[in-house]
Amino acid sequence: MADDEPTRAARLLDAQAKAVLLFAEIEERGLVAPGEGERAVSDRIRDLANELFGTTRHWHKRIVRSGPNTLKPYKENPPDRVIGADDIVFADFGPIFEEYEADFGRTFVLGDDPVKQRLRDDLPQVFAAGRRFFENSPDITGAGLYTEVARLAEKAGWELGGWHAGHLVGEFPHETIEGAHVESYVTPENETPMRRTDKTGRTCHWILEIHLIDRERGFGGFYEELLTL
Secondary structure: OOOOHHHHHHHHHHHHHHHHHHHHHHHHOOOOOOOOEHHHHHHHHHHHHHHHHOOOOEOOOOEEEEHHHHHOOOOOOOOOOEOOOOOEEEEEEOEEEOOEEOOEEEEEEOOOOHHHHHHHHHHHHHHHHHHHHHHOOOOOEHHHHHHHHHHHHHHOOOEEOOOOOEEEEOEOOOOOOOOOOHHHEOOOOOOOEOOOEOOOOOEOEEEEEEEEEEOOOOEEEEEEEEOOO
């Protein structure tokens, strides 16, 4: 039997709270460090999630990217790279906690580069401004939110790095996301209202993801969490 809506909301928030703790522990243990390969760091984070929460499954591929690899959108699979001493690195993980999906991303700067630090610090601000726009726009569509996030990115001096800026999230597996299923994404082609129910009558919950890039300097950053709860 499916959970009722208050239970669904509580469990999605609990899944995200566990992801927050996971990422805090990543930083506390210094897992993102110079001289480490991206895949090795990803595997250590996977093992840490298992150690802390018994998590053995992730609903999307685990991503740790550094340097020029941070320019690449989700669908690409750049070669493994060793993290440098002055690198910018982001991690994007989708752990499953008690059959509910989390989707969480953060950016780490390993050095004193002021531009990389500014990018890291701008990410949560663009996210927060995008969330405020969503909250103040009752009839907003995926296309409308994408346009606003792109505007916010440009205003801050960056560019969006992907073809979408978020997606549905829910019980594992949530509504199947297919290439032609633009209604599942925050993307320019999605003209459907984001505040709606899915085909089973459940409230749609969304992730907002901010991928900002600087093509000229050759790096980017990432920030992702729940939008709608």
